[in-house]
Amino acid sequence: MDTEPVGAIGGLMRELGKLPGIGPKTAERLTHFLLGAKRSDVLALADALRAVKDEIRPCRQCCNLTEGDLCVLCADPRRDASVLCVVEQPRDLFALERSATYRGLYHVLHGRLAPLDGIGAEQLTIDKLLQRVRAGGVREVIMATNPTLEGDGTALYLASELAATGVRVTRLARGLPSGSGLEFANSQMLADALEGRRTF
Numbered sequence: 406m407d408t409e410p411v412g413a414i415g416g417l418m419r420e421l422g423k424l425p426g427i428g429p430k431t432a433e434r435l436t437h438f439l440l441g442a443k444r445s446d447v448l449a450l451a452d453a454l455r456a457v458k459d460e461i462r463p464c465r466q467c468c469n470l471t472e473g474d475l476c477v478l479c480a481d482p483r484r485d486a487s488v489l490c491v492v493e494q495p496r497d498l499f500a501l502e503r504s505a506t507y508r509g510l511y512h513v514l515h516g517r518l519a520p521l522d523g524i525g526a527e528q529l530t531i532d533k534l535l536q537r538v539r540a541g542g543v544r545e546v547i548m549a550t551n552p553t554l555e556g557d558g559t560a561l562y563l564a565s566e567l568a569a570t571g572v573r574v575t576r577l578a579r580g581l582p583s584g585s586g587l588e589f590a591n592s593q594m595l596a597d598a599l600e601g602r603r604t605f
């Protein structure tokens with residue numbers, strides 16, 4: 406008969422089991438690994454976990470995650486500030502950066518419009534994006550939301566909101582697996598999707 410682990414060990418198993426891709430067996434294996442690991446190593450992990458929640462915040466300009474006021478991309482004078490690439494999540498930005506073809510800046514929405522889940526424009530960083538474009542200096546906004554129903558809907562909404570600003574609005578080329586996320590695309594696919602982007 407299975408007995409549910411209790412106390413500190415049970416607590417750790419439950420917390421690890423909440424992580425994506427970690428089932429009960431893996432949570433148990435990781436817990437026993439940590440129980441047997443050096444105290445300094447385990448505390449270093451605990452400190453790293455605390456640090457990402459205490460020290461990481463949204464970039465003042467693009468809402469990417471950063472430790473400073475501006476993220477490293479916004480602070481880099483070699484990036485082309487006249488092109489903005491709009492992504493749903495920081496992990497999508499990382500995927501595009503790995504493709505190493507894009508030299509512009511980003512805007513991270515921290516989600517996508519999902520009316521059925523009650524996620525509207527005010528829950529995202531859309532106002533900030535509109536302000537950024539209206540402030541001038543931007544000639545193109547590339548919609549790189551995920552090729553899903555909600556990602557497409559978000560891109561469409563943003564394109565209509567941006568229409569009045571006169572900025573060129575483009576969408577990543579199809580070729581990314583439909584219904585999937587940017588984070589799962591390989592670098593060449595993302596480079597091709599950027600290269601083949603078309604005007605909305």
Ligand SMILES: [Zn+2]
Pocket residue numbers: 464465466467468469475476477478479480
């Ligand atoms: Zn930034």
